[in-house]
Amino acid sequence: MATTLDKVDVVTVGAGWTGGIVAAEAAKAGLKVVSLERGRERGTEDFLRVHDEYRYAIRYELMQDLSKETITFRNRRDQRALPMRTMGSFLLGEGLGGAGTHWNGQTWRFLPYDFEIKTMSDQKYGANKLGPEYQLQDWGITYDELEPYYDKFEKTAGLSGEDTNPFWGKRSNPFPTPPMKKTPILKKFEKATQDMGYTPFMIPSANLSEAYTNPDGQTINACMYCGFCERFGCEYGAKTSPEITVIPTARETGNFEVRFHSNVVEVLHEGGKATGVRYVNWMSGEEFIQPAESVVLTSYVMNNAKLLMVSNIGEMYDPETGRGTLGRNYCYQILPGATGFFDEQFNTFMGAGSLGMAIDDYNGDNFDHSDLDFLHGSLLTMTQTGVRPIATNPVPPDTPSWGSEFKKASIENYTRVLSVGSEGASLPHRDNYLTLDPTYKDAYGVPLLQLTYNFTDQDRALHKFITEKAVEIMEEMGAKQTVGSNPISDYDIVPYQTTHNTGGTIMGADPATSVVNNYLQHWEMENLFVVGAGNFAHNGGYNPTGTVGALAYRCAEGVIKYSKEGGSLV
């Protein structure tokens, strides 16, 4: 039998960026908050010996233990979905800070176009340019409405950047800290893109250019460019993460508790209202019920959707009829690009997760799509994140993948290869969605989430277009040999691509096509909030965390407002 605990004002499922932000704001407002975190406590003091590529980057030290829980996957509905048995295409987080501990820190605002993509695209290119199977929809919030929340997240994070990009939305305030250092590699990209008529600028970075104290009084230190960001925690406390910002802020109020090793398995509800959550402490094996006035789902995309599904909250999306909202509009990203081989050597092993420059000329609707067979686009970047020797073995095409020739070429090119990268937007398609798996279960006997996903014609066309642009830039940079990305066919869950999964619990203005309103409040359960990249109605051409942070601040405001007024917030 589960032990029922004392009721709290707010319970969050997970203590990463979204859980931490909601907890900090609600606790500051005087609400009693408990965060249930399935992983363990961790912080800067755990990362002093983190420069270990094998342990952290290759064996996924900080990521989810898949032996307990994973997802199942198939490309198409006529296939049998099978478990993702090893980590690959994306890296799920676990533990205090969640994926916000091992992220790179590239922190963007989506474009004004993103939030009104359906209205704007239809206006400009006619209704349904891509066809009816692409389920484009507006987000139920505009850029201008979300701007104050972006501003708030950027101040919490101390973001380092420069407001020189002509394409992004208007900012109410400058970046809290100046941009990162411009290295020779970045200058090479800057010159090439300027010469081509583009407008390069420094990527907004949550690895800070200088020490900064945020409005909550938390200090983030200056980045040392050690080259160990993505997949690692920061030993300097210089990469803005939940455990050095919002979590201590929440703790300092005295209104907040994180309970570790606590895996939530169900959202409890009665009479159309959430009553709390049921969770298992996997250390003791005990089961608990945590009652709460408001329940906030703040885990990753996957588990937010799964918890609603296993708790029978909302109508499941049916790809056959297009009805139902839960699981709808799962999106990802595509990664066209170009690799350039040079004679000169670069200090590619130095860097920081968000050290880079970008151009936005081919992102969103910043260029005309009238004669193109796709919508949206991608940023194009040159990053210097620090390449490490196990994972980075670049060789020219037609080089064998092992043996003497491979050894020579991979060693030669380790410091002689640069890449133009991108993050191609991903638009929702009728056949790409989340549901529950009928066969496989997690360690608690709960069904695994099932992902049905494949690249679309839109993806293939955008991939080809952006690859061509990337190749042109790399050639302008003077590479002796430039190799564009191979065209994409079927999505493959094996090689790492990006941890930018979105959708499934999308936001919107209409309950018929969205799971939550623009306060991230569930349409059918007013004291239940669901926040994260799952709210994205499609995925844009940037990293998602800036938008996730903004939505979390919006959600926190909703939770506090609800605690005073009750009822639907829209």
Add this chain to the structure above:
Amino acid sequence: MADEKKDVSRRDFLKTAGVATGALVGGGVIGGLIGYNAKDGGTATDDEERSGGRADQSAGSPGGRMFFTNDHDFNVLSEATERIFPEDDLGPGAIGLGVPYFIDHQLAGAYGNNEKEYMQGPFYGGEATQGYQSRLRRKDIFLQGIHKMEQEAQSRFEKSFTELEGEQMDEIITAFQKDEVEMQGVAAGFFFRLLRSAVLEGAYSDPMYGGNVGMEGWKMKGFPGHQAAYIDKIESEEFEEIDPQSLGGHH
């Protein structure tokens, strides 16, 4: 068995070298035994150089074995790793870098036992895009793969794998890469990819794991390993050659 004679001669070597097995742990000798009877054919380094590789071993990375019980299995693995990452004028190959020991240690632990992987059934083959679907754990895949390599050597060349010319070994490794060898519960190509990845992991991981002996892998590649900061060098127009540092050398 074709290699019985070889194994006997290895024991003889141990006897004449005057070392007890226990004394090998942490010493510089056992590395010299890997592929002791291997023919030339561009396979590998001579014995002296190999033991030199082990002698360089930093403290705390003993050259003992935690997983492989059978010398011949270990020697087949060693020769295969050396073909994948051979010694050349740039520096040591997999054997000189201690890669076989790295793999041995990894197979004995979380990696070999798939501790962080979802290993619940039912098991189905699935599409390539769905990834690893074997019921086998990595330790079982490696052992089976090594035995299959030996079988291939016997059936193709009527010799033990460790007695083959380099090109013959390559032919067999390529057959695995191309999925042309029948394995149970796993595809040969999958074993090949595991093996290739493990070789690179052993060559370039921190020496505390037993590979990358003397940080020679990093030195070849120009990777400085564990450095506290590059803030004073990140804007340098020059390529920076920095003496590498390991985590084990940093207290």
